[in-house]
Amino acid sequence: MNMLESLGKKAKAASRTLANASTEIKNSALLNIAQMLRENADRIISANEIDLKNGKESGLSNALLDRLALNETRINDMVQGVTDIVALPDPVGRIERGTLLPNGLQLIGIRVPLGVIGIIYEARPNVTCDAAALCIKSGNAVILRGGKEAINSNMAIVEIMRAALEDTGLPPDCIQLVEDTSRESATALMQLSGYLDVLIPRGGAGLIRAVVENSRVPVIETGAGNCHIYVDATADINMAAEIVYNAKCSRPSVCNALETLLVHKDIAEKVLPVIKQKLDQKSTQIRGCKKTCEILGNSVVPVTEEDYKTEFLDYILAVRVVDSIDQAIEHISKYSTGHSEGIITESYQNARRFEREIDAAAVYVNASTRFTDGGQFGFGAEIGISTQKLHARGPMGLSELTSMKYIVRGEGQVR
Amino acid sequence: MNMLESLGKKAKAASRTLANASTEIKNSALLNIAQMLRENADRIISANEIDLKNGKESGLSNALLDRLALNETRINDMVQGVTDIVALPDPVGRIERGTLLPNGLQLIGIRVPLGVIGIIYEARPNVTCDAAALCIKSGNAVILRGGKEAINSNMAIVEIMRAALEDTGLPPDCIQLVEDTSRESATALMQLSGYLDVLIPRGGAGLIRAVVENSRVPVIETGAGNCHIYVDATADINMAAEIVYNAKCSRPSVCNALETLLVHKDIAEKVLPVIKQKLDQKSTQIRGCKKTCEILGNSVVPVTEEDYKTEFLDYILAVRVVDSIDQAIEHISKYSTGHSEGIITESYQNARRFEREIDAAAVYVNASTRFTDGGQFGFGAEIGISTQKLHARGPMGLSELTSMKYIVRGEGQVR
Numbered sequence: 032m033n034m035l036e037s038l039g040k041k042a043k044a045a046s047r048t049l050a051n052a053s054t055e056i057k058n059s060a061l062l063n064i065a066q067m068l069r070e071n072a073d074r075i076i077s078a079n080e081i082d083l084k085n086g087k088e089s090g091l092s093n094a095l096l097d098r099l100a101l102n103e104t105r106i107n108d109m110v111q112g113v114t115d116i117v118a119l120p121d122p123v124g125r126i127e128r129g130t131l132l133p134n135g136l137q138l139i140g141i142r143v144p145l146g147v148i149g150i151i152y153e154a155r156p157n158v159t160c161d162a163a164a165l166c167i168k169s170g171n172a173v174i175l176r177g178g179k180e181a182i183n184s185n186m187a188i189v190e191i192m193r194a195a196l197e198d199t200g201l202p203p204d205c206i207q208l209v210e211d212t213s214r215e216s217a218t219a220l221m222q223l224s225g226y227l228d229v230l231i232p233r234g235g236a237g238l239i240r241a242v243v244e245n246s247r248v249p250v251i252e253t254g255a256g257n258c259h260i261y262v263d264a265t266a267d268i269n270m271a272a273e274i275v276y277n278a279k280c281s282r283p284s285v286c287n288a289l290e291t292l293l294v295h296k297d298i299a300e301k302v303l304p305v306i307k308q309k310l311d312q313k314s315t316q317i318r319g320c321k322k323t324c325e326i327l328g329n330s331v332v333p334v335t336e337e338d339y340k341t342e343f344l345d346y347i348l349a350v351r352v353v354d355s356i357d358q359a360i361e362h363i364s365k366y367s368t369g370h371s372e373g374i375i376t377e378s379y380q381n382a383r384r385f386e387r388e389i390d391a392a393a394v395y396v397n398a399s400t401r402f403t404d405g406g407q408f409g410f411g412a413e414i415g416i417s418t419q420k421l422h423a424r425g426p427m428g429l430s431e432l433t434s435m436k437y438i439v440r441g442e443g444q445v446r
Numbered sequence: 447m448n449m450l451e452s453l454g455k456k457a458k459a460a461s462r463t464l465a466n467a468s469t470e471i472k473n474s475a476l477l478n479i480a481q482m483l484r485e486n487a488d489r490i491i492s493a494n495e496i497d498l499k500n501g502k503e504s505g506l507s508n509a510l511l512d513r514l515a516l517n518e519t520r521i522n523d524m525v526q527g528v529t530d531i532v533a534l535p536d537p538v539g540r541i542e543r544g545t546l547l548p549n550g551l552q553l554i555g556i557r558v559p560l561g562v563i564g565i566i567y568e569a570r571p572n573v574t575c576d577a578a579a580l581c582i583k584s585g586n587a588v589i590l591r592g593g594k595e596a597i598n599s600n601m602a603i604v605e606i607m608r609a610a611l612e613d614t615g616l617p618p619d620c621i622q623l624v625e626d627t628s629r630e631s632a633t634a635l636m637q638l639s640g641y642l643d644v645l646i647p648r649g650g651a652g653l654i655r656a657v658v659e660n661s662r663v664p665v666i667e668t669g670a671g672n673c674h675i676y677v678d679a680t681a682d683i684n685m686a687a688e689i690v691y692n693a694k695c696s697r698p699s700v701c702n703a704l705e706t707l708l709v710h711k712d713i714a715e716k717v718l719p720v721i722k723q724k725l726d727q728k729s730t731q732i733r734g735c736k737k738t739c740e741i742l743g744n745s746v747v748p749v750t751e752e753d754y755k756t757e758f759l760d761y762i763l764a765v766r767v768v769d770s771i772d773q774a775i776e777h778i779s780k781y782s783t784g785h786s787e788g789i790i791t792e793s794y795q796n797a798r799r800f801e802r803e804i805d806a807a808a809v810y811v812n813a814s815t816r817f818t819d820g821g822q823f824g825f826g827a828e829i830g831i832s833t834q835k836l837h838a839r840g841p842m843g844l845s846e847l848t849s850m851k852y853i854v855r856g857e858g859q860v861r
Contacts, residue, residue, distance in 0.1 A: 047779065051802055130824060136813055138823060145835050146805070224658070228835050243639070247659055249836040270858040277860035364462065386853050387466055390561070398551055398856025407861065408553060408852070409545060420560050420643050420849035421664040422837035434835035437823070438801050441813030443685040445692035446822065 035219040038174055038207050039226025042147045045204035046172035050144045052201060054121040057168055060199040064164065065113040067195045068188070072106045078187035079156065086180050091154075098155045099180055109160045112412060116164045119411040122430040123170045137440040142433045144170030146228040149220050150414075151176045151242060153234040156184035162233075163192055163206045165414050169432035172205045174227065176220050179212035186210065221246040228434075229422075233415050236342065251423060253415035256286030256370035257342045258400045261359040261385070263376035264295040268302050270397060271375040275348075276309035277399040278373070284344050286416060287371050287403040291339055291349040293359045299352045300326055315346040322352035339366050356381050360388050367391055369418050371400035392418060392425035450634040453589055453622050454641025457562045460619035461587035465559045467616060469536040472583055475614040479579065480528040482610045483603070487521045493602035494571065501595050514569045514595055524572050527827060528579045534826040537845045538585045552855040557848045559585030561643040564635050565829075566591045566657060568649040571599035577648075578607055578621045580829050584847035587620045589642065591635050594627035601625065636661040643849075644837075648830050651757065666838060668830035671701030671785035672757045673815045676774040676800070678791035679710040683717050685812060686790040690763075691724035692814040693788070699759050701831060702786050702818040706754055706764040708774045714767045715741055730761040737767035754781050771796050775803050782806055784833050786815035807833060807840035 049057075068075070079101040086096050128140040148171045152158045159175055166173035177185045185208055193203035209216050221230060224247045231251050232242040243250055260278055262271045278289035294302060303326050307317065318334040319327060331350075338349045339362075353359045363372055373395035374385040382396045393403040403425065405413025410428030417423045423431035464472075483490070494516040501511050543555040563586045567573045574590055581588035592600045600623055608618035624631050636645060639662045646666050647657040657665055675693055677686045693704035709717060718741050722732065733749040734742060746765075753764045754777075768774045778787055788810035789800040797811045808818040818840065820828025825843030832838045838846035 047803070047805070050805070132822070132824060136817060143805070143835075244662055249664065249834060251836075267858070273858060273860055281861060382855075388462070390462075390465070390558070391851060393852040393854055395854045396856060398854055398859040399861050401861040402551065402854060402859070403852075407547070409547060419664060420558075421666075424849050425852050434839050436806065437808040437818075437840050438811075439808055439813055439817060440797075440811045443682070443688060444813040444817070445688055446696060446814055446816040 034211065035209065035216065035223055036226070038209065039147070039223050041204040042172040042174055042207055043226050045202035046144070046147050048202050049167070049172055049205050050123075050146070050170045052170065054123075056199065056201065057121065057170070058117045060167060060196050060201050061113055061117045061164055063199050064192050064195040065110045067191050068106065068113070068160065069110050071187075071191050072103060075106060075184060075187045075191070076101060076103070078183040081183045082156075082181055091180060095154055095180065099184070101156060101184060105157065109157050112157075112161050113164045116168050116412055119168065119429055121168065122433045127435060134444050135442065136444055139438045139440075140435050141438060142430070143436050145432060145434050147172045147174065147226055148432065149174045149176065149223065149227045149230040149248065151217055151220065151230065151232045151234070151238065153178040153238065154180045156181040156188060158233060159185045159188045159208070160192070161412065162414055163189070165412055165429060165432060167196075167205060169429045171432055172207075174207050174209060174220065176209040176217055177212070182210065182212050218245060221248060224248050231415055251415070251417050251427070252419045253417055254286045255342065255368040255418055256288070256416075257290050257340070257366055257368045258287060258371045259291045259293060259363045259367060260289055260373040260375065260400065261293040261353075261356070261363070262295060262298060262302055263356060263374055263378060263381050264297040265377040265381070266298060266302065266375040267377060268298070268305055271302050272305045272309050274373070274375055274397070274399050275306050276312075278401055279310065279315060279348050280313040280346065281399075281401055283346055286342075287400050288344065289348065289400055290341065290343055291351065291366065293351050293353050293362055295356070295359070296322070296352050296354055299323070303327055303350070310348065313346050315348055317348055317350055319350040320352055323350045342368070356384065360385070363389055370416065371395065371403040373398065373400050392416065449626065450624065450631065450638055451641070453624065454562070454638050456619040457587040457589055457622055458641050460617035461559070461562050463617050464582070464587055464620050465538075465561070465585045467585065469538075471614065471616065472536065472585070473532045475582060475611050475616050476528055476532045476579055478610040478614050479607050480525045482606050483521065483528070483575065484525050486602075486606050487518060490521060490599060490602045490606070491516060491518070493598040496598045497571075497596055506595060510569055510595065514571065514599075516571060516599060520572065524575045527572075527576050531579045531583050531827055534583065534844055536583065537848045542850060549859050550857065551859055554853045554855075555850050556853060557845070558851050560847060560849050562587045562589065562641055563847065564589045564591065564638065564642045564645040564663065566632055566635065566645065566647045566649070566653065568593040568653065569595045571596040571603060573648060574600045574603045574623070575607070576827065577829055578604070580827055580844060580847060582611075582620060584844045586847055587622075589622050589624060589635065591624040591632055592627070597625065597627050633660060636663060639663050646830055666830070666832050666842070667834045668832055669701045670757065670783040670833055671703070671831075672705050672755070672781055672783045673702060673786045673788075674706045674708060674778045674782060675704055675788040675790065675815065676708040676768075676771070676778070677710060677713060677717055678771060678789055678793060678796050679712040680792040680796070681713060681717065681790040682792060683713070683720055686717050687720045687724050689788070689790055689812070689814050690721050691727075693816055694725060694730060694763050695728040695761065696814075696816055698761055701757075702815050703759065704763065704815055705757055706766065706781065708766050708768050708777055710771070710774070711737070711767050711769055714738070718742055718765070725763065728761050730763055732763055732765055734765040735767055738765045757783070771799065775800070778804055785831065786810065786818040788813065788815050807831065
């Protein structure tokens with residue numbers, strides 16, 4: 032697809048200028064973007080109305096229409112997001128290591144932008160603005176490929192951001208939108224090696240799988256969260272119930288929400304009824320193992336193997352009673368997507384063991400899995416939560432959008 | 447391919463034990479490996495003789511037979527390599543960041559192994575030992591897929607290493623060899639997502655391209671080095687000649703060797719004859735632009751566009767006279783594989799500009815590109831030189847074989 036290659040070339044050229052832009056200039060550009068988005072809110076809302084109208088006509092669900100909708104409050108949030116990024120430290124140029132080698136060469140490891148970042152995402156138009164602002168601050172050009180549902184909103188937002196870049200003296204091609212929202216354009220973007228340095232999918236499990244399977248460009252997997260909490264025999268019962276309720280019910284649609292609860296057999300009879308009472312406040316369905324059904328009675332649906340694999344993203348919780356922490360760790364190792372896993376315990380030894388042996392981006396002791404988030408972790412904004420181990424793991428902030436290079440200064444050294 | 451999946455499962459199980467093994471145990475295992483390799487040198491050499499015999503019969507080139515050959519000296523080097531790794535600091539468990547969040551959560555970022563590493567390589571059997579030892583030290587299980595030419599040598603080496611692991615109390619499945627050396631087994635390894643955390647190809651450009659294009663597992667690209675040196679107008683002529691000679695001729699077959707020389711027009715007439723005189727010592731062929739041909743006369747072959755793209759890995763050097771540092775940077779940005787690039791200059795401003803604007807793993811001022819190497823950079827051993835920007839860039843030592851995880855310790859915090 033020639034169009035994508037042309038975007039790639041323009042992005043690469045723009046990225047070279049942006050990579051060497053000072054923090055001052057990048058911040059001016061972001062402030063300019065914020066101001067112009069605010070001033071042009073009406074234009075964005077008009078474009079969004081077209082998307083909403085089209086969405087209703089094509090039968091989008093209310094949940095999707097809600098994600099798609101922009102109003103003044105949401106645009107203010109977008110603008111606030113951009114100005115928040117101005118306040119974050121710029122990772123580019125940071126000297127991370129350095130030494131004088133025995134032969135007198137000075138070796139310096141320095142943070143540099145990745146170059147050109149591709150983002151494939153779905154219906155939410157605010158991703159357009161968030162992602163582009165994070166890329167600009169970290170010195171990367173970005174090629175955005177949003178969903179067709181939001182194309183009019185995205186075109187309006189990108190046009191405004193590009194004008195603001197140009198106005199600041201930066202190449203507008205630092206931010207480009209793939210306006211063709213066909214499946215072919217997504218595939219073409221995944222094949223754009225040579226121009227793209229990384230591709231980040233943001234969206235549902237289906238999108239992420241498609242990108243991982245088809246991309247020739249390095250990918251950072253984000254978002255899949257089949258999260259567990261294990262209530263150890265020694266757990267504080269009220270703490271367990273509060274944490275489980277928060278992890279499951281505070282926002283079930285997000286990736287750091289709880290999906291399967293594991294409970295030690297010695298505490299199951301005491302803790303499960305307390306947990307159920309809390310979950311009932313949100314009419315949460317429990318899908319339990321045999322033991323769970325025995326303890327909680329009729330309202331529990333028998334759990335299946337498939338349930339253990341499922342990210343419900345809903346008011347549904349799988350529950351299994353286990354014989355030991357070993358069995359809990361075994362279960363998590365089998366079903367976890369490596370996002371966020373927690374233990375509730377008063378045992379020092381079990382806490383340490385869980386921390387060590389669980390292989391996930393974030394491992395919690397006596398706290399809700401819902402904290403896995405760039406903002407909560409104090410990184411400022413995030414571009415996503417990586418569930419792979421290469422390059423970045425967990426919430427990805429500005430530093431995770433950079434690479435490094437070595438500078439070697441000599442006086443004629445040869446080997 | 448069921449066989450590969452079975453290797454994958456065993457590797458994953460073994461990796462969980464290895465990830466939690468102490469540095470002491472891992473070092474004992476490595477020392478044990480070193481000792482058993484030394485004690486069984488004859489067995490390895492016998493196996494290698496079969497490979498050499500097969501190789502001669504199937505008409506392998508002398509260069510390939512040389513890479514394949516093991517003798518006592520080379521086995522001693524292998525053993526020394528393993529004991530050198532014992533002395534390196536263990537990256538696993540290192541606390542890289544940490545903070546107390548405003549809500550009282552303690553957040554700790556800790557280095558952990560990647561998990562299971564796949565290595566695809568070609569004829570050199572010493573890679574089997576080097577790569578496996580680096581993986582063990584960094585807490586990773588490894589699946590090795592070497593070339594068919596070295597299969598008997600590789601089987602002998604792996605069998606000895608596995609016995610040494612078992613003897614130390616570590617699972618032998620931490621090191622596994624794919625004994626099927628068909629093209630299908632390589633492809634199957636590239637599809638082994640779910641078991642492999644990363645795949646590292648070590649070998650020629652063809653192998654690396656095949657892996658990048660076909661792998662569903664995250665890949666670290668290594669090795670392609672179309673390296674340039676730019677001799678600025680202000681360069682010290684003798685320094686330039688020494689560095690160019692070293693970068694081109696000290697070992698032309700390696701990835702950090704010089705392939706294209708760029709020379710500023712104001713110094714070309716003075717410096718090119720001095721450089722040519724040095725290069726003539728190794729009968730190096732010069733493929734020059736029109737200006738280079740005018741200056742150096744008949745012995746120069748006219749350069750082609752294709753030459754500028756080529757990693758000769760031989761006593762051949764492309765030479766182009768450029769009008770300015772801008773043109774030099776433009777040329778490098780167009781043809782570089784992002785490995786190692788150098789400038790020879792006495793101009794502070796041009797040195798800083800080259801450092802900033804050249805996008806490569808290693809950027810040199812007044813030194814030979816040949817220094818891009820884990821040993822030379824002081825990282826100890828290396829598993830390869832990454833030419834991509836994701837995860838690792840430049841020489842990859844033990845730290846680059848690890849990821850990180852966050853541990854979050856609370857007292858009942860909910861969001």
